[in-house]
Amino acid sequence: MNVLNEIEALIPDLRRYACALTRDRDAGDDLVQDCLERALAHHRSRRPDGPLRAWMFRILINRHRDLIRRAPRAGHLVAVDDLPVEPGRPAGQDSYMALRETEAAIARLPEDQRRALLLVALQGATFDEAAQALDIPRGTLMSRLARARATLRTMTGRDGTRPVSARPIDKSKDPSP
Template identity: 40%
Template sequence: MSRYFEQVTSYIPQLRCYARALMGNDVLAADDLVQDCLERALSRIHLWRRGSDLRAWLFTIMHNLYANHIRKISNAPKFVELEPDKNMVADKAKAEQDLEIRDIQQAINMLPPEQREVLMLVTLEGLQYREVATILGVPEGTVMSKLSRARNKLRTIMQIEKPKSLRRVK
């Protein structure tokens, strides 16, 4: 039992990091998410199969909590899906004037939640695509397509920040 606690504890910094990325850098909301995740993990210890990947299990719990959270706030139209068509052009034009978009966090905030999750699990946590698919409960192909969309969106958003002499995106 105490070994389990120790192992869970060792993943807290990673969970915090991930939660911060998901919650748009809102430190309090992110830590609340981590706390909910830990409480659930500790109270459902009997559901964890001994010997299976504890880290993946913790991220699965966090994904479920985050998905619930998103569902709850989805009535308030906070997230705008940026499609790389005419919306994107409009948003890009707007973004170009918007000097606020300076760092990667703000760019990530513009991604829809599912794409944010995939990108962060792969990039930040360094998980295999197969593991990400298990955690999110989607096929590996879906992970790949969301990852690709997330990166291409970020690329478009962040291109604005580069000096024009370097390169223009087509």
């Protein structure tokens, strides 16, 4: 199959990941568009050894890092009350609330933990695929995932303690490189 067709087939996955990362449909689509433009500019010089999917996600993630640098704190200042509530989800009240809690918790994870968690939990990336896409060693990925999952658990109150979701996460405590 033509590499451009292969890339096109990845667009739905890229969109879902970009929208989840940015929590904004338009910003997510802009991110995907940038990613596709870069892929188009470089696909002929790409090393043929790595999988295309990991390469595309790596481009998207690099682009997202650039954008975060432009607005470094945007991802950490979302007040729980300000999160958009979409009406009419086909779910019972309890599970609806639980979903909203999870969404709010994900929104306040440090950026690199969210990228890692969404790759495996949303995109179903394997350990190696996620490490390749994020361009980090397996050990770093493992500790990022462990921290993301533990934080999510605490913020949704499912670790037996009370939820602390009203308090913002202090980004300076994230020890990632």
